[in-house]
Amino acid sequence: MADEPSIQHATPPASTNEQTPEIFKLNNDCLECIFERLQDLRSEVAFARVCQRFQWVCLNRWRSSHIYDQLDMEKWRELLPNYDDLCYFIKQMRPFIRHITVSSCLCTLLKDLEEMQIYVLPNLTSFYYDPEDVDCYPSDRSICKMAKMMPNLLRLRLTTPIQGRYLSNFRHLQELHLYEDQHKAYELQQEYLDEVCSQLPNLQVLDIRMYDVISKLRLNNCVAYLNNLTILKLNLATLKTVLAEVLKLPALKQLIVLLDTEFCIPVSASVDTYDHKIREVHEFYEIMERKAPDIIGFAVDGYYMPLEPGWDADLSIWSYRKLQRLAICSWTHAVDVLERYTCMTNLQLLCLRNWTKMCDDVLLKFIEMCPKLHHLDVSYCRELTPNFLQRALNILKKREPNKQNNRFSRKPPLLIYYVLCGFEDYVDLKDLKRSPEYKDYILFMDAFPVSSERGLSFVDRGYQFDFD
Numbered sequence: 161m162a163d164e165p166s167i168q169h170a171t172p173p174a175s176t177n178e179q180t181p182e183i184f185k186l187n188n189d190c191l192e193c194i195f196e197r198l199q200d201l202r203s204e205v206a207f208a209r210v211c212q213r214f215q216w217v218c219l220n221r222w223r224s225s226h227i228y229d230q231l232d233m234e235k236w237r238e239l240l241p242n243y244d245d246l247c248y249f250i251k252q253m254r255p256f257i258r259h260i261t262v263s264s265c266l267c268t269l270l271k272d273l274e275e276m277q278i279y280v281l282p283n284l285t286s287f288y289y290d291p292e293d294v295d296c297y298p299s300d301r302s303i304c305k306m307a308k309m310m311p312n313l314l315r316l317r318l319t320t321p322i323q324g325r326y327l328s329n330f331r332h333l334q335e336l337h338l339y340e341d342q343h344k345a346y347e348l349q350q351e352y353l354d355e356v357c358s359q360l361p362n363l364q365v366l367d368i369r370m371y372d373v374i375s376k377l378r379l380n381n382c383v384a385y386l387n388n389l390t391i392l393k394l395n396l397a398t399l400k401t402v403l404a405e406v407l408k409l410p411a412l413k414q415l416i417v418l419l420d421t422e423f424c425i426p427v428s429a430s431v432d433t434y435d436h437k438i439r440e441v442h443e444f445y446e447i448m449e450r451k452a453p454d455i456i457g458f459a460v461d462g463y464y465m466p467l468e469p470g471w472d473a474d475l476s477i478w479s480y481r482k483l484q485r486l487a488i489c490s491w492t493h494a495v496d497v498l499e500r501y502t503c504m505t506n507l508q509l510l511c512l513r514n515w516t517k518m519c520d521d522v523l524l525k526f527i528e529m530c531p532k533l534h535h536l537d538v539s540y541c542r543e544l545t546p547n548f549l550q551r552a553l554n555i556l557k558k559r560e561p562n563k564q565n566n567r568f569s570r571k572p573p574l575l576i577y578y579v580l581c582g583f584e585d586y587v588d589l590k591d592l593k594r595s596p597e598y599k600d601y602i603l604f605m606d607a608f609p610v611s612s613e614r615g616l617s618f619v620d621r622g623y624q625f626d627f628d
Contacts, residue, residue: 230259324352335365357382367393452476457485457626487511502529511537520548544582
């Protein structure tokens with residue numbers, strides 16, 4: 161690899177017969193204006209390599225823009241096809257790189273960085289490995305190298321199979337995500353899970369779900385070390401033996417449970433016609449009972465856990481009425497069972513995606529009774545009608561009749577997520593997204609909000625609880 165040019169002075173030396181170029185007489189503000197007019201990163205790097213002063217101007221702009229906080233080797237290679245330029249740029253940005261997302265082979269990335277003499281990324285806090293090649297598994301050696309190269313890593317996500325050796329070398333790790341809703345050849349080994357829990361005292365988020373088989377991991381030797389854990393995502397099989405201990409964790413704010421997929425099919429039943437829906441509900445009810453005073457949200461996947469009608473009539477949560485987030489999806493029950501939730505006047509988020517019998521009247525009761533409601537997901541609810549929209553608008557206008565004339569209204573508009581619902585075509589036909597009548601009261605959303613794995617607090621094949 162060619163050595164990086166060594167530049168020792170801010171301006172080139174001027175002999176008695178040679179005048180200093182005019183550009184070196186400009187102040188830094190002018191140099192920054194020149195930098196802003198450069199057309200691409202290649203030109204910026206060429207500008208930066210002239211002298212230390214130009215380098216300082218460029219580096220200051222790169223840092224302040226935050227465009228290059230995330231290292232994307234493939235993208236940067238396209239922007240800087242000259243290898244020397246690429247090496248120079250990465251060396252300059254090394255102290256400021258905070259995130260890495262990798263879709264190629266991890267071993268190749270680490271090798272490339274070593275060849276560029278990048279041995280430590282001191283301020284890297286987030287690493288996300290999701291390779292396009294499903295067979296490109298990270299080796300133990302690669303994980304060990306990563307831990308040395310990224311000593312201050314806080315968030316790590318690995319979606320490929322991994323044994324787990326050397327994960328505990330990330331001493332400052334706060335989040336560990338090992339979930340992928342695809343087939344995995346094997347899961348984390350128990351001894352290395354024990355090491356992670358016992359040796360990483362700052363751990364706040366732990367995701368050890370296994371999607372397509374019953375997880376063999378157990379937390380029996382780990383719970384005592386998880387006092388700082390705020391989010392736990394695991395399989396039901398892992399939770400069963402430590403449920404009581406997990407619910408006593410002092411910092412726990414969210415618990416997401418993935419139901420397992422192996423079934424005991426009777427000999428007399430046909431594999432093709434056997435109802436494979438999962439109905440293990442004991443732990444679900446126990447959480448509802450034990451944590452009732454602290455529950456501010458829960459989500460249920462009604463397809464895999466089709467609870468019986470009336471399942472929620474006697475829940476302890478009714479005494480506290482603290483729900484802020486509610487997601488009950490893929491339900492076939494009569495819609496009137498939802499009316500009891502209109503008493504939750506603190507409700508901010510309501511996700512009723514894919515209810516086969518959803519109707520306008522019940523939704524309107526939520527809009528009328530829950531003044532804090534901000535997110536409403538009715539995607540795939542095909543029985544809804546365009547009449548719902550005008551009626552909902554009338555309710556919101558009565559609540560805040562002068563909102564359109566009040567620029568400082570405190571209440572944000574209601575966000576409705578409406579993909580493939582009964583009024584989707586009407587919204588598009590009437591162009592309601594840009595309607596001045598609706599804009600201060602209702603916004604129509606195509607994409608689902610952040611902070612959920614699949615849409616608006618929707619859980620895939622399981623349930624979720626949020627605690628106060």
